[in-house]
Amino acid sequence: xxxxxxxxxxxxxxxxxxHYLFPQLTMGLALLIVVFKxxxxxxxxxxxxxxxxxxxxxxxLNFAMGVVTGIPMEFQFGTNWARFSRFSGEVIGQALALxxxxxxxxESTFLGLFLFGERRLGPRRHLAAxxxxxxxxxxxxxxxxxxxxxxxxxxxxxxxxxxxxHLESFSAYVFNPWALWQFAHNMAASLxxxxxxxxxxxxxxxxxxxxxxxxxxxxRTGVVAxxxxxxxxxxxxxxxxxxxVTKHQPVTLAAMEGxxxxxxxxxxxxxxxxxxxxxxxxxxxxxPGVLSFLAYGTFGSTVHGLNDFPAREWPDNVELLYYSYHIxxxxxxxxILVMGISAVLLRRDRLARTRPMxxxxxxxxxxxxxxxxxxxxxxxxxxxxxIIHGLMRTANAHSQLVNPGDVVFTTLGFAGLYLLLGxxxxxxxxxxxxxxxxxxx
Amino acid sequence: xxxxxxxxxxxxxxxxxVLDGFDFGVGVIHRLVARTDExxxxxxxxxxxxxxxNEVWLIAAGAVLFMAFPRVYxxxxxxxxxxxxxxxxxxxxxxVAIEFRSHQDHPLWREFWDTVFSLASVLLAVVFGxxxxxxxxxxxxxxxxxxxxxxxxxxRPGREPGILDWYTGLVGLFTLVALAGHGALxxxxxxxxxxxxxxxxxxxxxxxxxxxxxxxxxxxxxxxQPDAFFNLVARPxxxxxxxxxxxxxxxxFRFPRRGQELAAFLSSCVFLLGxxxxxxxxxxxxxxxxxxxxxxxxxxxxxxxxxxGMGVALAWWAVGIALTAxxxxxxxxxxxxxxxxxxxxxx
Numbered sequence: 001x002x003x004x005x006x007x008x009x010x011x012x013x014x015x016x017x018x019h020y021l022f023p024q025l026t027m028g029l030a031l032l033i034v035v036f037k038x039x040x041x042x043x044x045x046x047x048x049x050x051x052x053x054x055x056x057x058x059x060x061l062n063f064a065m066g067v068v069t070g071i072p073m074e075f076q077f078g079t080n081w082a083r084f085s086r087f088s089g090e091v092i093g094q095a096l097a098l099x100x101x102x103x104x105x106x107e108s109t110f111l112g113l114f115l116f117g118e119r120r121l122g123p124r125r126h127l128a129a130x131x132x133x134x135x136x137x138x139x140x141x142x143x144x145x146x147x148x149x150x151x152x153x154x155x156x157x158x159x160x161x162x163x164x165x166h167l168e169s170f171s172a173y174v175f176n177p178w179a180l181w182q183f184a185h186n187m188a189a190s191l192x193x194x195x196x197x198x199x200x201x202x203x204x205x206x207x208x209x210x211x212x213x214x215x216x217x218x219x220r221t222g223v224v225a226x227x228x229x230x231x232x233x234x235x236x237x238x239x240x241x242x243x244x245v246t247k248h249q250p251v252t253l254a255a256m257e258g259x260x261x262x263x264x265x266x267x268x269x270x271x272x273x274x275x276x277x278x279x280x281x282x283x284x285x286x287x288p289g290v291l292s293f294l295a296y297g298t299f300g301s302t303v304h305g306l307n308d309f310p311a312r313e314w315p316d317n318v319e320l321l322y323y324s325y326h327i328x329x330x331x332x333x334x335x336i337l338v339m340g341i342s343a344v345l346l347r348r349d350r351l352a353r354t355r356p357m358x359x360x361x362x363x364x365x366x367x368x369x370x371x372x373x374x375x376x377x378x379x380x381x382x383x384x385x386x387i388i389h390g391l392m393r394t395a396n397a398h399s400q401l402v403n404p405g406d407v408v409f410t411t412l413g414f415a416g417l418y419l420l421l422g423x424x425x426x427x428x429x430x431x432x433x434x435x436x437x438x439x440x441x
Numbered sequence: 442x443x444x445x446x447x448x449x450x451x452x453x454x455x456x457x458x459v460l461d462g463f464d465f466g467v468g469v470i471h472r473l474v475a476r477t478d479e480x481x482x483x484x485x486x487x488x489x490x491x492x493x494x495n496e497v498w499l500i501a502a503g504a505v506l507f508m509a510f511p512r513v514y515x516x517x518x519x520x521x522x523x524x525x526x527x528x529x530x531x532x533x534x535x536x537v538a539i540e541f542r543s544h545q546d547h548p549l550w551r552e553f554w555d556t557v558f559s560l561a562s563v564l565l566a567v568v569f570g571x572x573x574x575x576x577x578x579x580x581x582x583x584x585x586x587x588x589x590x591x592x593x594x595x596x597r598p599g600r601e602p603g604i605l606d607w608y609t610g611l612v613g614l615f616t617l618v619a620l621a622g623h624g625a626l627x628x629x630x631x632x633x634x635x636x637x638x639x640x641x642x643x644x645x646x647x648x649x650x651x652x653x654x655x656x657x658x659x660x661x662x663x664x665x666q667p668d669a670f671f672n673l674v675a676r677p678x679x680x681x682x683x684x685x686x687x688x689x690x691x692x693x694f695r696f697p698r699r700g701q702e703l704a705a706f707l708s709s710c711v712f713l714l715g716x717x718x719x720x721x722x723x724x725x726x727x728x729x730x731x732x733x734x735x736x737x738x739x740x741x742x743x744x745x746x747x748x749x750g751m752g753v754a755l756a757w758w759a760v761g762i763a764l765t766a767x768x769x770x771x772x773x774x775x776x777x778x779x780x781x782x783x784x785x786x787x788x
Binding site for chain 2: 065080094
């Protein structure tokens with residue numbers, strides 16, 4: 001910790017992980033609120049509006065947490081990662097500025113109108129405000145992913161004689177193929193989180209025997225959207241994302257899969273513990289050939305293992321990367337199963353009476369948060385030791401002129417503040433759920 | 442091109458000062474002008490739909506600075522590390538205070554968040570003024586950049602100043618009072634009854650103090666950074682901003698007396714816009730002045746991004762800002778009129 005690098009990394013990792021607990025719900029929920037508002041208008045059923053209003057209040061709480069924990073993320077590029085900012089600001093800054101100008105203004109304006117303007121706007125314009133809000137939050141997600149995709153797979157830049165990156169092609173940069181897959185995968189995951197949350201509240205009200213009409217709406221919407229998004233997050237988006245990693249970050253693929261030896265018919269590890277010092281996977285349960293198939297489309301293809309690459313090119317925490325990836329994939333598979341069974345019960349009109357399944361749905365909502373967090377850890381740990389793949393190492397990116405002790409202090413500060421906010425937030429949300437849906441006064 | 446982007450970033454910061462300025466000002470006087478729970482809900486309802494959008498101008502201006510002048514962003518943000526972390530924590534507390542307050546119907550819970558909201562607003566107003574003071578005064582930038590600035594040293598501007606000294610402290614105090622006056626005029630416009638009366642009375646006193654502090658801060662600037670002061674006189678176009686400030690303060694005195702509430706609030710907007718623009722125009726071409734050696738200073742020209750990126754960005758920025766102006770007009774039109782303690786408004 002002589003120069004503070006581990007603390008810079010811990011502070012950023014902690015504050016971004018905490019921050020992303022909120023947008024992952026709001027981006028998906030914004031779309032579901034549009035669905036509720038449209039159905040209310042189409043079916044002329046006020047219950048849908050009451051459900052939309054209830055989720056609007058949950059949305060507002062999450063949105064506020066997302067905003068206040070999001071501001072530090074932008075600041076930290078300058079405060080903690082000054083050398084990275086100086087090197088890549090001309091390119092990364094484009095995405096952040098686009099987000100500010102096109103997404104944040106749209107989002108914040110229409111959030112105000114959506115939350116406070118239902119009576120002044122009337123049903124149609126209130127629906128329009130909800131659509132604008134959803135559009136703003138999805139655009140915001142896209143631009144941030146453009147910035148991340150550049151770090152994963154830099155395109156549209158040139159390295160100047162002055163030693164910093166310059167933008168060379170705006171369209172190549174904004175339509176980075178990595179960004180398109182990552183965005184699709186990420187937004188599907190966001191919908192999974194929101195669908196599980198909506199279904200969980202519906203299950204809770206059903207089990208409690210309260211708000212029967214609203215509970216049925218939440219269960220139906222949550223399960224239908226949950227099944228669709230759980231499938232989409234795996235195929236085609238997860239698959240497409242995986243193929244990008246295979247093509248552009250082969251070392252990362254090997255580390256994610258815990259594959260040390262290269263060869264054809266590469267096996268897919270379902271479980272097992274990587275022992276990096278001994279360079280082997282312990283207690284593995286594997287399926288032969290499947291990794292070759294997933295990576296290249298044929299069972300016989302050769303997949304490169306970690307042994308093919310010098311150790312200084314390896315991600316610096318192979319174990320955490322391996323487990324993050326396996327947790328994401330394992331949970332993702334379970335989501336399809338849970339939502340699949342629920343959908344079958346729903347179709348037979350038995351879901352609201354099948355108490356064990358309601359219990360499962362009610363208790364399942366934290367797992368998409370875990371899967372999404374594990375997914376982002378996979379992306380970020382997998383990119384190491386680079387902060388910008390192939391261009392800048394993380395070890396050369398942090399602010400050298402900041403006193404490392406200050407970073408220790410601020411990391412503790414963020415930890416304490418976020419712990420407090422997290423607890424207060426949970427209390428507020430539980431209270432809102434207990435209060436339930438309400439009519440417009 | 443770098444001059445255009447210097448102007449764009451400055452303009453966005455000025456708009457930020459005007460917009461978030463009024464809700465900071467409202468925060469500063471929240472506990473003074475609103476005493477009962479119903480009055481406080483009214484005050485929060487007056488800024489509820491807009492505060493978050495106002496804060497977006499800071500994020501957007503920061504991101505544009507990052508894109509157009511990455512070296513300034515990297516150097517200033519890491520140099521002001523501790524101060525910025527404190528700003529972040531205050532912004533977080535202030536934001537959750539506004540949102541959390543209404544969620545529990547408990548007098549101590551509400552009292553607590555009202556106080557957090559006010560204290561954070563006061564401190565942030567001072568800190569933002571102090572930051573502006575630092576830009577004008579200069580910082581100990583060396584050949585390798587700006588080592589972490591101490592929050593304070595001996596409170597004297599000089600070659601190795603701290604972030605807070607008597608000069609930047611004075612600018613901070615000036616900002617605090619000006620924003621309080623600005624927030625008071627906003628409440629006069631948006632509320633009725635006792636909150637409006639108290640805000641009106643507060644505004645009268647505050648704007649008198651603004652004049653005194655303005656003169657003091659201007660004199661201090663001439664003393665501490667004569668260069669910035671005389672730049673203004675030498676640049677006739679910059680005098681437009683001075684004229685705006687004078688016109689604004691004149692309106693802030695005149696219109697409230699005649700009951701022209703919106704005109705009064707707009708006058709204080711013009712005043713703040715003029716003030717921030719004056720400070721940045723006087724400082725041009727410097728982003729960060731070095732107190733050690735002028736050749737280490739970061740200027741618009743020696744920190745600007747390459748031409749292609751700046752050109753593309755200019756095109757999309759114009760489109761984005763036009764759209765934003767559209768939404769904001771729509772928002773303020775939809776939300777116009779006086780607010781009351783509406784039980785469904787959520788505050």
